[in-house]
Amino acid sequence: MSSSDGRDGENPVCCSSIGFDSGVFAGDRVAIEPGRSCGICARCREGRYNLCPDMKFAASLLQGPNDGTLREWVTYPAGLCHKIPESMTYEEGAMMEPLAVAVHSVRRTQLSAGNKVIVMGAGPIGLLVAAVSRAQGATSITLLDINRSRLDFARSYLAPFPLRTILLTPKPRTSTEDNLDFSQHTVAELGLDEVDVVFECTGAETCVQMSILLARRGGCVMMIGMGAKTQVLPVDVIGTREVDIKGNFRYANAHPSAIALVETGMVSTKELISHRFQLSESIQALELLASGAEGVIKVAIGDF
Numbered sequence: 334m335s336s337s338d339g340r341d342g343e344n345p346v347c348c349s350s351i352g353f354d355s356g357v358f359a360g361d362r363v364a365i366e367p368g369r370s371c372g373i374c375a376r377c378r379e380g381r382y383n384l385c386p387d388m389k390f391a392a393s394l395l396q397g398p399n400d401g402t403l404r405e406w407v408t409y410p411a412g413l414c415h416k417i418p419e420s421m422t423y424e425e426g427a428m429m430e431p432l433a434v435a436v437h438s439v440r441r442t443q444l445s446a447g448n449k450v451i452v453m454g455a456g457p458i459g460l461l462v463a464a465v466s467r468a469q470g471a472t473s474i475t476l477l478d479i480n481r482s483r484l485d486f487a488r489s490y491l492a493p494f495p496l497r498t499i500l501l502t503p504k505p506r507t508s509t510e511d512n513l514d515f516s517q518h519t520v521a522e523l524g525l526d527e528v529d530v531v532f533e534c535t536g537a538e539t540c541v542q543m544s545i546l547l548a549r550r551g552g553c554v555m556m557i558g559m560g561a562k563t564q565v566l567p568v569d570v571i572g573t574r575e576v577d578i579k580g581n582f583r584y585a586n587a588h589p590s591a592i593a594l595v596e597t598g599m600v601s602t603k604e605l606i607s608h609r610f611q612l613s614e615s616i617q618a619l620e621l622l623a624s625g626a627e628g629v630i631k632v633a634i635g636d637f
């Protein structure tokens with residue numbers, strides 16, 4: 334439906350829980366935010382609704398179980414629906430959720446044009462963080478991973494940007510060296526310059542340690558990966574270099590920027606979808622994802 338076929342004068346769907354007009358009309362193509370916050374707590378009111386203690390996130394067991402979206406129809410608050418442009422496919426629309434994570438995390442680092450960036454981990458979030466960093470004007474991006482094929486893909490994904498990739502060697506299981514000693518030795522061997530912002534997208538203790546060691550004085554480490562709850566960190570480095578360690582949980586107010594990045598060609602997401610399944614094949618899709626098979630990046634489910 335468009336304004337030329339009678340939309341003018343129509344009322345947009347109202348987002349009653351938050352109290353503003355959503356600007357969404359029946360028939361619009363949208364990408365949804367799959368988390369429903371309460372809308373009234375202090376965190377919601379200050380705009381950080383991703384931190385709402387009553388958040389109900391689709392398919393999450395937290396404050397749940399909460400129904401997911403693997404079904405033909407879903408009722409959703411209009412305020413969590415974001416119109417996507419005609420140039421965007423539904424498949425790309427589905428990718429606005431992980432892209433929003435990248436937008437939110439990059440935003441929280443206050444990364445600016447000319448910054449040097451390191452990304453630990455070349456999974457979907459690491460790739461998107463690198464892409465958003467490039468869009469924000471980062472002039473040097475180095476991506477580290479233990480998987481060569483992921484690094485190969487990353488270079489082609491961000492081409493012609495001169496992405497630097499480094500294949501990391503995991504710590505041998507037979508090693509009796511402390512993780513922190515191993516991380517310090519690895520950083521020394523790599524000989525990398527310290528950078529303005531490090532995005533840690535693995536959660537692995539050695540990668541978290543290396544992230545801190547690779548941040549410049551006054552730099553920032555953005556913790557995105559979810560790893561072991563207890564980890565040894567070089568707190569002397571954090572303190573004496575004033576390295577800002579920041580957490581990241583999903584996103585808030587990031588979907589409009591994510592959509593704009595794709596609409597304007599600043600970031601592309603469609604290359605990240607490595608496999609596609611129909612809704613009726615959802616179990617196979619989840620099994621493939623869980624297998625961690627080579628070449629699996631993002632798995633799309635739907636009748637696109």
Ligand SMILES: [Zn+2]
Binds near residue numbers: 371
């Ligand atoms: Zn709330």
